Amino acid sequence: MIEQVRIVLRNSGLINPEDIDDYISVRGYEALVKCLTESSPEDIIQTVKASGLRGRGGGGFPTGIKWEVTAASESDEKFVICNADEGDPGAFMDRAVLEGDPHSVMEAMTIAGYCIGSSKGIIYIRAEYPLAIERLNTAIAQSYEYGFLGENIFGTDFSFDIELKFGAGAFVCGEETSLIKSVEGKRGEPVVKPPYPAESGLWGKPTLVNNVETYANISPIILNGAQWFRSFGDEKSPGTKVFALAGKVNKVGLVEVPMGTTLRQVIFEVGGGIKNGKEFKAVQTGGPSGGCITSENLDTPITYDNLKAIDSMMGSGGMIVLDEDDCMVNVAKFYLEFSLDESCGKCTPCRIGNTRLWEMLDDITKGRADDNTMEKLEVLCNTIKKSALCGLGQASPNPVLSTMKYFRDEYLEHINDKKCRAGVCKALIDYAINPDKCIGCTLCARNCPVMCIHGEPKKTHVIDQDKCIKCGSCLSSCKFGAVYYS
Amino acid sequence: MATETDTREIHIPANLLDELDRYIGDLKIDLNSERRKGYLIQILHKAQSLFGFLPEPLQIIISQKLNISHAEISGVISFYNYFTATPKGRYRISVCMGTACFVKGGEKLLEEFEKFLEIKAGEVTPDGKYSIDALRCIGACGLAPVVMINDKIYGNVTVKQVGDIIEDCLLMEAEA
Amino acid sequence: MKKITDMKSYLEVKNELSEIKKQNTNSKILIGYGTCGIAAGAGEIYEALEESIISGEILNCELVKVGCVGYCHAEPTIELQYPDGTSVLLGNLHPHTVPEVVAGYLSNFKKKGKHVLEKNVTCDVTKV
CATH class of the missing domain: 3.40.30.10 (Glutaredoxin)
Structure with missing residues (x-):
């Protein structure tokens, strides 16, 4: 049985997030005091580098190097930003950290400010998280009272302030250049990198952008050392990762496990297996930029590189479990719809390419696709991947590509046989009643919203196909398994 | 759609406008600085929480207060899902x-x-x-x-x- | 509030806080008060427990609102921290029955039962 290891979630649910004393009593802010009074910025950056911590927002870029580069940029002004724009549908670990342990993030941001030579921190947070915003505001006010924030912290010449900036419901703003545009009060459209934010970010000044979970790792690393951190996880991906396990799994929730734990352990041991005894079909990681992983790859140890090798990605840590009732073409369409909706419209491959992709997928789910569709899909996916401007666009075809690769037969079934085995694509299914099983209980007829099921009590019922809207309520209401779809 | 103009008469209550005024005043924004734009999104949040939506006359008022063109503000509102230029239900x-x-x-x-x-x-x-x-x-x-x-x-x-x-x-x- | 100026003053504050904690012989009831918890009814659980503390049905304990421990499937959840430092995490609670359930666990610092999700959630290795 795999044990959870709580580094990021060490205090979440155990301390009162609205009381700074509770945080201090579990060695909160000790790392900050240690850094400012005993260490040089160079030493701290070396420790973070040596720990091998990689960005937990999804990309996995080494955090220490990011800090080092930003520290080396010459400027009269620099910024530290915390990316709390958790837009990935199905991920909620950042929200849990901010609601449960806001000081851990602020402490790390202040340490980062000291390291790179910045006196201004900004937490860019989704407006959809009102509770997290409230707790952060409380935490910031309390921090000033003790002198963990403000002018000349601990009598040094280092000053640091933290301010909140709110997102406004744009997924693309999780991308760091878009995020910066949004903080500047503009439309959150991404810009070409380089220059990286480390050189020219907010208001053209060097800017360090890290994710909530990344920051939450910093204080334990400083207090316990890089080697301690490396004792968890894997050589290239040290430490732990928090996953938001959701979908058709028994124990939905947040899970923090060492990197290198297998998907099977997470889903079946920690997650307690699939709901209602159904068959596992796939697990989606990486959100709209990731892919679907099938049962044959369930024993893959979770690391940044391993997930990439099986056509998915770590992403921010959302893990959606799918079962036999989910149609993979429809899932791909769902993610594409998301990317399409969230595309900022600046570059053509993303704006128009994704629209065309969506139309093709829509054709497949409605039985209008022809033999060429698969090939066209593939070509267009690869074109978008190569030519889109930012991470959102480049990654948007990933769910399509990965489902096409691992569930090709399901696509072909939709196209050639006009069949959806999961019974999701309405245009491809007809509901019918098996006369051998129907006892004429009338339950389906009473539940039918369009009253298209006819039959006398205690006699076999029949569905009027012309009127049927394929809502499936007859299927879910029948207690005798008489309703089926074909 | 955010860009459609609402045909119904738009009434902007004066007391709410005063509150918005105070909010903006407290931010002590330097209207000559490029960085004044950094306050736009939080002001729009405040305005929407007060009025329920962001009708065009209100956008124009904010535009004058911040010395940011109305076109730019309208662009920002249409970009972000959270903002709406048409009223929502109660x-x-x-x-x-x-x-x-x-x-x-x-x-x-x-x-x-x-x-x-x-x-x-x-x-x-x-x-x-x-x-x-x-x-x-x-x-x-x-x-x-x-x-x-x-x-x-x-x-x-x-x-x-x-x-x-x-x-x-x-x-x-x-x-x- | 005392300003912290260096390691010495930090440790003074911290040790004082730990000392207060140590001397506190009350049990703590930590209520998972994150967005998920609230949506699942943590507010009602809090009120029910608050009432039974006022009425004396539950004795010697404090109520604290905390963040989420991640057991979304079993929300609302609470953690009972006993005076000896051990703890037990309870889930699938209902406002009508929660005072009785909690009183039962507190009466003999129980660690087993159908509501138990995990024991001693604090793991030493990360409790830095």
Whole structure:
């Protein structure tokens, strides 16, 4: 049985997030005091580098190097930003950290400010998280009272302030250049990198952008050392990762496990297996930029590189479990719809390419696709991947590509046989009643919203196909398994 | 759609405008600095929380106060899903369409609400009482599928509960 | 509030806080008060427990609102921290029965039962 290891979630649910004393009593802010009074910025950056911590927002870029580069940029002004724009549908670990342990993030941001030579921190947070915003505001006010924030912290010449900036419901703003545009009060459209934010970010000044979970790792690393951190996880991906396990799994929730734990352990041991005894079909990681992983790859140890090798990605840590009732073409369409909706419209491959992709997928789910569709899909996916401007666009075809690769037969079934085995694509299914099983209980007829099921009590019922809207309520209401779809 | 102009008469209450004025004043914005734009989004948040939506006359007022062109402000409003230039219902029904909710039947819930209220997502009922929106993940995936009425979250919602939820709104209205 | 100026003053504050904690012989009831918890009814659980503390049905304990421990499937959840430092995490609670359930666990610092999700959630290795 795999044990959870709580580094990021060490205090979440155990301390009162609205009381700074509770945080201090579990060695909160000790790392900050240690850094400012005993260490040089160079030493701290070396420790973070040596720990091998990689960005937990999804990309996995080494955090220490990011800090080092930003520290080396010459400027009269620099910024530290915390990316709390958790837009990935199905991920909620950042929200849990901010609601449960806001000081851990602020402490790390202040340490980062000291390291790179910045006196201004900004937490860019989704407006959809009102509770997290409230707790952060409380935490910031309390921090000033003790002198963990403000002018000349601990009598040094280092000053640091933290301010909140709110997102406004744009997924693309999780991308760091878009995020910066949004903080500047503009439309959150991404810009070409380089220059990286480390050189020219907010208001053209060097800017360090890290994710909530990344920051939450910093204080334990400083207090316990890089080697301690490396004792968890894997050589290239040290430490732990928090996953938001959701979908058709028994124990939905947040899970923090060492990197290198297998998907099977997470889903079946920690997650307690699939709901209602159904068959596992796939697990989606990486959100709209990731892919679907099938049962044959369930024993893959979770690391940044391993997930990439099986056509998915770590992403921010959302893990959606799918079962036999989910149609993979429809899932791909769902993610594409998301990317399409969230595309900022600046570059053509993303704006128009994704629209065309969506139309093709829509054709497949409605039985209008022809033999060429698969090939066209593939070509267009690869074109978008190569030519889109930012991470959102480049990654948007990933769910399509990965489902096409691992569930090709399901696509072909939709196209050639006009069949959806999961019974999701309405245009491809007809509901019918098996006369051998129907006892004429009338339950389906009473539940039918369009009253298209006819039959006398205690006699076999029949569905009027012309009127049927394929809502499936007859299927879910029948207690005798008489309703089926074909 | 955010860009459509509302044909109904738009009334901007003076007391709310005063409150917005005070809020902007407290920010002590340097109107000559390029960085004044950094305050725009939080001011729009404040304005929308006061007025419920961001009608064009209000946009123009904000534009004058911040010395930012109206076109730029309108561009920002249309970019972000959170902002709306048209009014919403008194009861804003938001059906979560995050992945977890989607695989657990969020789409069916949305359809049911649309059928029940006879409006589409993004629309308001003629009496101005209800509006329906598809919402991106609100991070309550553990309770999927989730529906939010104004700021209250309903978890593990089934299609059959849709009527009850609407009834809940009626109760809230009766209490208010 | 005392300003912290260096390691010495930090440790003074911290040790003082730990000392207060140590001397506190009350049990703590930590209520998972994150967005998910609230949506699942943590507010009602809090009220029910608050009432039974006022009425004397539950004795010698404090109520604290905390963030989420991640057991979304079993929300609302609470963690009972006993005076000896051990703890037990309870889930699938209902406002009507929660005072009785909690009183039962507190009466003999129980660690087993149908509501138990995990024991001693604090793991030493990360409790830095």
